[in-house]
Amino acid sequence: MDLRGRTLGRYRLTRLLGRGGMGTVYLAEQTLTGARVAVKVLHPSLAREARLRARFDAEARTVNLIGHPSIVRVFDINESEDGLHYFVMEYLEGTPLSRLPRPVEPGLVAWLLAQACDALEAVHRGGVVHRDLKPDNLLMVERPGERPTLKVLDFGVARALHDPGNQEQTMAGQVFGTPAYMSPEQWTGLRVDGRADVYSLGVTGYQLLTGQLPYPRGQLAELVLSPEPPPPLRPPHKLAPAVPEALSRALLRALARNPADRFASALELKKALLAAVQSTHPPACPFPLSPVARAADAAAAPARSN
Structure with a gap:
């Protein structure tokens, strides 16, 4: 229609x-x-x-x-x-992260995801989980002479953490989100908290830095639903030498299969991301931008699916 x-x-x-x-x-x-x-x-x-x-x-x-x-x-x-x-x-003129040419410069990735963490910290404190974080739902906005800013979009499948009226969203067999970016607990239909969003940001960061998803799409269900732990992920810095090892470690922790092994909050993930690139990109200096599609073109064209 x-x-x-x-x-x-x-x-x-x-x-x-x-x-x-x-x-x-x-x-x-x-x-x-x-x-x-x-x-x-x-x-x-x-x-x-x-x-x-x-x-x-x-x-x-x-x-x-x-x-x-x-x-x-x-x-x-x-x-x-x-x-x-x-x-x-x-209305925001900007570039969905799904349209950034990959691999994206590590300092820019850390800077953008840190802003996403700020938004998520507020979301989680408000008792809500986004549940569908992915590059399509994260918009980079550029203004002349300023660092790029990030906006979190699309709360269409967000869920209140403590809402007894939301039982229809947690019934067995109902799964919400985008498979490639969903946490293991979402795949199995379990109740989730803010650590599920931390996982999704980890997938997004891994993909932006390396140009590939942590797990092949065709093997996602098998790997996530298997009772056996999946094979160890290749660290991002092994796939993209420009990635600092500390940034690799932060993303791998965000991608832990067990929520208890991830960062306890989005704020903790933000601190780890910025600390990982601080030595190579001091806070006083603007983070260098990778070439991106211009805002008008990005707004005119539908975002690619991930």
């Missing part, structure tokens, strides 16, 4: 930005002021189910309750006269 040209409330949808499991995101203009925003519309086929409508609305409320500068802002939640459910977000 292509809604380009439609007007929802005070917003005219002008361009398709991307599609996800829950909804479609459009660039839109406020009809009175011309201000640009992003509008996420729940897939009409999903809007028939009350629990899915509730989860869609919960995404917008979750983002607003956290209110962190590294998380995309939501301005409005509404329903059109013909039953389209949507919410309105700030």
